[in-house]
Amino acid sequence: MELQTVDADSECPECFESVRLEAVMQHEIVQCAGCGIDLEVIELDPVSLELAPEEEEDWGE
């Protein structure tokens, strides 16, 4: 089952600049062109964006 992707325009929750999303998946991390912060695509329909969680030093298991 090919994961759903979406093209959409949204708004950066940090700097409120508009954000152009192309073929993004749910939970994908995108960077805001305006302020450069990492955003997470929480929902696809309608598209919603939130600050992506911090990158943690992660050794993996």
Place this chain on the structure above:
Amino acid sequence: MELQTVDADSECPECFESVRLEAVMQHEIVQCAGCGIDLEVIELDPVSLELAPEEEEDWGE
């Protein structure tokens, strides 16, 4: 796979009377007609008999 059974004559290891075995399986318990003791069919080909292990009070798991 149907388990193999055998007819044979053997000898009781306890009282040395002959023991008639009919359609017995490996590890089957048979009783010696002579002394009444429980015997185990250890091997089928050739047939070999030994005293059957004691019956243990067994609650099962």
Place this chain on the structure above:
Amino acid sequence: MAETSPDNSGEQLVIKAGGGKALDLEAIAADVGSLWRAGRRVVLVHGGAETTNEVAEQLGHPPQFVTSESGYSSRRTDRRTLEIFEMVYCGLLNKRWVELLQRQGVAAVGLSGLDGRLFEGRRKDKLRIRRGGRRMVLRDDWTGTVEKVNGELLRLLLGGGYLPVLTPPGASFDGEAVNVDGDRAAAALATALGAPTLVYLSATPGLLADFPDEDSLIPRFEVARDALSGAAPDAGLEPLSAAAEDRMKKKVLGAAEALRGGAGRIIFADGRAERPVRAALDGAGTHVVVRPGPREEAR
């Protein structure tokens, strides 16, 4: 309710939670957690037969049950079955219980009877069984009895403020893992710890005079201490084991053993109830108690 339990929080309590999937583990863990936080020292023993059957099927090694010559049904435990048994009892379920208790703030420590030889006994590598009208000797079996309990390790953990969560298998005297009966292990445990109360939780209100009619609950059964010392394994509790259906029979044998070992009260209670342990301590279920005989000093 026959009696309300004094909050003798110092007293040791052994709980055996059956393996049935009908039991609400979360509710039992919450109840045990509140008893533990109130200072009650508890040891929990759990089962896992039903889940083991499912996983054995999924792994292509379906469970086989054999009937022993004396009529008891038991799981055919070849080495592969023993390993699946360990994966479910010691891996999946033991850590599920420990996790549920830890999330209640309880310092739970999960161990099998093999660890530190908590449950130790004789391996019965040969079983006499009935199969299709034949009497057979079954070899390469990994089942065993529980003849010794490592009370010292349990007291070490209890003294350290931990709640031991125990599960089969046990250990043979040679240190091999062996499938042991959890109900019987719980009885031996109660004896080793001198626990006055042993609670069996399962998916039924208690011992039923007329199984499966749940209204035929036997609320109380008193037995004279010396009636317990008869030869039969269920000496003194014959009416109860007569009424009990298969799996419950083993719990009645466990009860007889625990009472012989000095326990004063065995409760068969409903593991599906709200706060099942509290309810049992407050009188719910079947209470099997020793009638203090003339020689009996106050327990």
Place this chain on the structure above:
Amino acid sequence: MAETSPDNSGEQLVIKAGGGKALDLEAIAADVGSLWRAGRRVVLVHGGAETTNEVAEQLGHPPQFVTSESGYSSRRTDRRTLEIFEMVYCGLLNKRWVELLQRQGVAAVGLSGLDGRLFEGRRKDKLRIRRGGRRMVLRDDWTGTVEKVNGELLRLLLGGGYLPVLTPPGASFDGEAVNVDGDRAAAALATALGAPTLVYLSATPGLLADFPDEDSLIPRFEVARDALSGAAPDAGLEPLSAAAEDRMKKKVLGAAEALRGGAGRIIFADGRAERPVRAALDGAGTHVVVRPGPREEAR
């Protein structure tokens, strides 16, 4: 052989045995047994990745591996995977180790990091990963760090004469079971116990300068204590982690952590060898030691 180990039997020894099926568990258990009988206090940590992959396949939930943004590969641990992980690590393998040791007469006690919160840390329920050229946030993950070790429970068991046999998972601060890295847990354990020596056994002679050429074994690597306190997780051991291939990288990070925590000697040795632990203590494998700096009092 660089040095022969004084038979400092009083000293605490932590052994991490890798999960590879190439390891001869029986030989390692026999070796550990002889050390234990000679009075050496030992804690064993074991893995189980390879077997977990096989059982996950058989149960129709094949393992998925994700690459974290910083490039480390790790097991996607959804709840179902965590339960299969527990069945293999805590059920099958932990009890296999305990059984092998018990049959050697060793008083082994098997525990996971969840039990008594032996390994406790933060659950990382969100992971940033790379998948097919995309950066993604992975939710509902049950992995965690090891930030605290319950040294008190370990000392209780060691004092009681038991040999703890430990395995992931660990516990989150909320008491949830979390998949933790066994190599890193072993390092935290060595630090908590103040163990001077940590031995990593795996299916390779030790750290290889030119992987996979087994003749390129690095016999010894000395590091100055203050070089260890750099910012990078492998501070002081950069040449080793550069040479180490994937799984070994984590062991080098573990070594750096253990050395920072006060261990004096980390040995990467061949778990397939005859008496692998003795051989390692007698100089076999790669010995990573702290060069006593000017301020360094005698360890």
